[in-house]
Amino acid sequence: ERAAADVEAAAEDYLRLFHAENPGAGDPRERLREVRQEIARTGTYTHTPSELVFGARVAWRNSGRCIGRLYWRSLRVRDRRYVTTAEGIAVECVNHLRDAAPARRIRPTITVFPQERPGVPGPRIWNEQLIRYAGYRTADGSVVGDPRYVAFTEMLRGLGWPGGPGSPFDVLPLAISVGEGPPLLSTLPGDAVLEVALSHPVHSWFEELGLRWHAVPVISNMCLEIGGVCYRAAPFNGWYMGTEIGARNLADTDRYDLTPLIARRLGLNTGTDRSLWRDYAMVELNAAVLHSFERAGVTMTDHHTESRHFLMHLEREEKAGRVCPADWSWIVPPMSASATPVFHRYYEDRRMTPNFVHHPDSLERGLGRSCGPGS
Amino acid sequence: ERAAADVEAAAEDYLRLFHAENPGAGDPRERLREVRQEIARTGTYTHTPSELVFGARVAWRNSGRCIGRLYWRSLRVRDRRYVTTAEGIAVECVNHLRDAAPARRIRPTITVFPQERPGVPGPRIWNEQLIRYAGYRTADGSVVGDPRYVAFTEMLRGLGWPGGPGSPFDVLPLAISVGEGPPLLSTLPGDAVLEVALSHPVHSWFEELGLRWHAVPVISNMCLEIGGVCYRAAPFNGWYMGTEIGARNLADTDRYDLTPLIARRLGLNTGTDRSLWRDYAMVELNAAVLHSFERAGVTMTDHHTESRHFLMHLEREEKAGRVCPADWSWIVPPMSASATPVFHRYYEDRRMTPNFVHHPDSLERGLGRSCGPGS
Ligand code: HEM
Numbered sequence: 001e002r003a004a005a006d007v008e009a010a011a012e013d014y015l016r017l018f019h020a021e022n023p024g025a026g027d028p029r030e031r032l033r034e035v036r037q038e039i040a041r042t043g044t045y046t047h048t049p050s051e052l053v054f055g056a057r058v059a060w061r062n063s064g065r066c067i068g069r070l071y072w073r074s075l076r077v078r079d080r081r082y083v084t085t086a087e088g089i090a091v092e093c094v095n096h097l098r099d100a101a102p103a104r105r106i107r108p109t110i111t112v113f114p115q116e117r118p119g120v121p122g123p124r125i126w127n128e129q130l131i132r133y134a135g136y137r138t139a140d141g142s143v144v145g146d147p148r149y150v151a152f153t154e155m156l157r158g159l160g161w162p163g164g165p166g167s168p169f170d171v172l173p174l175a176i177s178v179g180e181g182p183p184l185l186s187t188l189p190g191d192a193v194l195e196v197a198l199s200h201p202v203h204s205w206f207e208e209l210g211l212r213w214h215a216v217p218v219i220s221n222m223c224l225e226i227g228g229v230c231y232r233a234a235p236f237n238g239w240y241m242g243t244e245i246g247a248r249n250l251a252d253t254d255r256y257d258l259t260p261l262i263a264r265r266l267g268l269n270t271g272t273d274r275s276l277w278r279d280y281a282m283v284e285l286n287a288a289v290l291h292s293f294e295r296a297g298v299t300m301t302d303h304h305t306e307s308r309h310f311l312m313h314l315e316r317e318e319k320a321g322r323v324c325p326a327d328w329s330w331i332v333p334p335m336s337a338s339a340t341p342v343f344h345r346y347y348e349d350r351r352m353t354p355n356f357v358h359h360p361d362s363l364e365r366g367l368g369r370s371c372g373p374g375s
Numbered sequence: 376e377r378a379a380a381d382v383e384a385a386a387e388d389y390l391r392l393f394h395a396e397n398p399g400a401g402d403p404r405e406r407l408r409e410v411r412q413e414i415a416r417t418g419t420y421t422h423t424p425s426e427l428v429f430g431a432r433v434a435w436r437n438s439g440r441c442i443g444r445l446y447w448r449s450l451r452v453r454d455r456r457y458v459t460t461a462e463g464i465a466v467e468c469v470n471h472l473r474d475a476a477p478a479r480r481i482r483p484t485i486t487v488f489p490q491e492r493p494g495v496p497g498p499r500i501w502n503e504q505l506i507r508y509a510g511y512r513t514a515d516g517s518v519v520g521d522p523r524y525v526a527f528t529e530m531l532r533g534l535g536w537p538g539g540p541g542s543p544f545d546v547l548p549l550a551i552s553v554g555e556g557p558p559l560l561s562t563l564p565g566d567a568v569l570e571v572a573l574s575h576p577v578h579s580w581f582e583e584l585g586l587r588w589h590a591v592p593v594i595s596n597m598c599l600e601i602g603g604v605c606y607r608a609a610p611f612n613g614w615y616m617g618t619e620i621g622a623r624n625l626a627d628t629d630r631y632d633l634t635p636l637i638a639r640r641l642g643l644n645t646g647t648d649r650s651l652w653r654d655y656a657m658v659e660l661n662a663a664v665l666h667s668f669e670r671a672g673v674t675m676t677d678h679h680t681e682s683r684h685f686l687m688h689l690e691r692e693e694k695a696g697r698v699c700p701a702d703w704s705w706i707v708p709p710m711s712a713s714a715t716p717v718f719h720r721y722y723e724d725r726r727m728t729p730n731f732v733h734h735p736d737s738l739e740r741g742l743g744r745s746c747g748p749g750s
C-alpha cells in the first residue's frame with residue numbers, strides 16, 4: 001500500500017492533467033483541497049465520475065504496447081464502483097460482455113469495480129481475460145485446449161470446478177475474489193460468449209479442423225491506475241487484430257501450435273526450415289481468421305490497417321503537443337513486420353500515468369501459479 | 376579525435392580483455408607499458424596482428440544487431456594496414472570479394488585498412504556496401520534501380536561516374552578517399568560480383584521478372600573500433616539471411632517495393648489490406664530468394680535456422696560467463712517474427728567494445744547526402 005504522501009502527489013499530478021485537458025471542469029484548487037482532506041482522513045480518495053472516465057481513457061492513451069489507440073476518446077466506461085460482492089461482479093462481467101458487442105459490432109468498453117483502499121484490497125478477477133479456453137493435460141502428456149491455461153485450469157479444478165466437456169475450446173469459468181478466502185467460480189452463460197468458427201476463403205478442408213475463437217478480448221487482470229488510485233478489477237476490451245489470434249494464440253508453439261498441422265494440410269515440406277512452411281501456414285491461418293470474422297459480421301482489424309491508424313494516432317498526439325509512449329516490440333505486428341509502416345521507425349517509450357499495470361501477483365494468479373488473494 | 380588519456384584508458388581495457396581471453400599471449404604488463412609509450416609519443420598505438428584479429432572477432436561478438444554471431448570465432452581477418460593508397464584499397468576490396476566466396480561458398484571475412492592517427496584520418500570507403508545497385512530517377516519521377524541510392528548515384532555522377540547501362544541492377548563503382556579531395560571511383564570487375572538470378576520453385580513467371588541480387592553483403596562504411604583505435608575502412612561480410620533480400624531490399628516500399636507486382640502476378644486482391652496480399656507476396660518472394668540461392672549453390676541462411684543458431688550462441692556465451700548484448704528489434708526477423716524462437720524473449724542490450732560503429736558522416740556519405748571527407 002502507498003504512503004498517503006505518495007497518493008497525494010499522484011492525485012495532484014492527475015488532477016492537474018484532468019483540469020488542463022478539461023477546462024470546463026471547475027476550479028482545480030477547490031477539488032485539490034477536497035481530495036487532500038479525503039486522503040488525510042482515509043488514506044485515499046474517490047474519483048468523480050468524470051475523473052474516472054477521463055482517467056480510464058488516458059490510461060488507454062498511455063498504453064505503450066497498444067497499437068489500437070487511435071480510438072482512445074471513444075472508450076465507454078461502465079462505472080460499477082458500487083458493486084461490492086463477488087456475485088455482483090460476476091453479473092456485471094457478463095453484462096460487460098453483452099454490452100461490448102451488440103449485434104456483433106464491438107465497442108471498446110471498460111467496467112470499473114471498487115478501488116483499493118487502506119486495509120481493503122478491493123476485488124480481483126483472477127482470469128487473464130474474461131473469455132479464455134481451458135487446457136487439459138492428458139495421460140500421454142499432450143494438451144487438449146490452450147496450453148497457456150493448463151495450470152490455471154488445474155487450479156480451478158482444485159477450487160471445485162468440475163471441468164468442461166473436454167473440447168479444445170471449453171470456456172473457463174470466472175474466478176472472482178473479494179477479500180481473503182477462495183474465489184467465487186462463475187460459469188459464463190452461452191449467450192455472453194460470442195465465438196467465431198474458422199473457415200478459409202479457399203481451402204474447404206480448413207473448416208473441418210473445427211477451430212474457433214472468441215470474438216471479444218477482455219483483459220481482466222491488469223490494474224487501472226489513476227492518480228494514485230488502484231482499480232485492480234477493471235476489465236477492458238477493444239476488438240481483435242487478426243494476428244493476435246492467427247499469429248499468436250493459434251500459432252505460438254506454446255499455445256495451440258497449429259502451423260505444423262496446417263502446413264501438412266497445405267502439402268508443404270515440413271522437413272526443412274527453408275521451405276518456409278511456417279510462414280506459408282501462418283499467412284493462411286491469418287487469412288482464415290480475417291475471413292471468418294468478416295463472414296460472421298464481427299468487428300476485427302488487420303495489422304496493415306491498424307498500423308496506418310496507429311501512425312495517424314501518433315501524428316494527432318504530436319499535434320496535440322503530447323508524447324505518445326510506444327514500445328516497438330509490442331507495436332510492430334508479429335508477422336510481415338517490415339510490410340507495415342510501424343516497423344520503419346523508432347518510438348519514445350516512457351511509463352506515463354494513468355495507465356494499465358501488471359501486478360506480479362495478478363500475473364501469477366492468471367497463470368495458475370499462485371492461488372492466494374495476493375497483495 | 377580522442378584525447379590521449381581516453382585512448383590510453385580504452386587501450387588498457389582492451390588489452391586486459393585480450394590477455395584474459397588469450398592466456399598464452401605473454402605478459403600484459405609489458406605490452407601495456409609499450410602501448411602507453413607509443414600513445415605518449417604518437418597519440419595512438421599499433422595493434423599486433425593477434426590483437427587485431429581478436430579485436431575484429433570480438434567486435435562481431437559484440438554486435439547487438441547481428442543474429443549471425445554463432446560463428447564469431449571463424450571470422451577471417453585480412454590485415455591490409457600497409458595498403459595506403461586509394462588504388463591499393465580498391466584492389467584489396469576486389470580481392471576481398473573474390474576471397475570471401477570461393478566457389479560460391481561464402482566465408483565471413485573482414486579486410487582491415489590503416490587506422491586513424493592524429494592528423495591522419497585514414498582511408499574511407501564511401502559506399503554502404505561494396506556491392507550495391509544504382510538508383511536512377513527518371514523523367515516521370517519514378518526510380519529505376521534501388522531508390523535508397525538515388526542520391527548516392529547522383530553524387531557519383533557529379534564526381535565523374537558516367538553511369539551504368541541503366542538496368543535496375545547496375546553495380547555501383549567504389550568511391551574511396553584517402554585524406555582530403557575527391558574520392559577515387561573504381562568499377563568492380565564482373566568476376567568479383569557474384570550475383571544470383573531469382574526464380575521461384577513453383578511459379579515459372581517469376582523468372583521473367585528479371586530479378587537478381589548480389590550474393591555477398593559486405594558492409595563497408597562502419598568503423599571497426601578496438602581499444603581506442605578507429606579503423607574507418609574495414610569492410611566485412613557474412614552470408615545473407617534470405618529475409619534481408621526478400622523482406623527488406625526487394626520488398627520495402629522505399630526500396631524495390633516488389634510486393635504489389637508479385638501480388639498482382641499471384642492474382643491477389645490488392646484493393647484491400649484484409650486480403651493479406653502483402654503477406655502472401657512476401658512469403659513467395661522469400662521462397663524465391665532461398666530457392667534461387669540454393670539452386671545457384673551460394674551460401675544463404677533462412678530466418679528460422681538462424682534464430683535457432685542465435686539462441687545456441689546466447690547459451691554458449693552465457694556458459695562462457697559473458698553478457699551477449701542483443702537489440703530485439705534487429706535480432707527478430709522482419710517477417711513471421713512470432714514463428715521464430717528469438718521473438719519470445721527479451722535480451723540485454725549494452726554498448727560493448729570492440730564493436731562496429733556508425734559514424735554520422737559515414738552514414739550521410741553512404742546515402743549521398745554529403746560529399747566531404749568528413750571527420
Ligand atoms: C479498439 C481496438 C483495439 C485494438 C485493435 C488493440 C490492439 C492491441 C494489440 C494488437 C495489442 C498487443 C497484444 C498482444 O500482443 O498480446 C494490444 C495491447 C494492449 N492494449 Fe489494445 N487494442 C484495442 C483496444 C484497447 C483498449 C480499449 C484498451 C484499454 C482501455 C487497450 C489497452 C491495451 C493494453 C493495456 C495492452 C497491453 C496488454 C499487456 O500488457 O498484456 N487496448 N492492443
Ligand code: HEM
Nearest residue numbers: 435438440441442443483484611612613614615616676731
Ligand atoms: C555469417 C553470417 C551472418 C549473418 C547470417 C548475419 C546476419 C545479420 C542480419 C540479418 C543483420 C541485420 C541486417 C539488417 O536488418 O539490415 C545483421 C546485422 C549486423 N551484422 Fe551480421 N551476419 C553475419 C555475419 C556478420 C559478420 C561477419 C559481421 C562482422 C564481422 C557482422 C556484423 C553485423 C553488424 C555490425 C550488423 C549491424 C549493421 C548495421 O548496424 O547496419 N555480421 N547481421
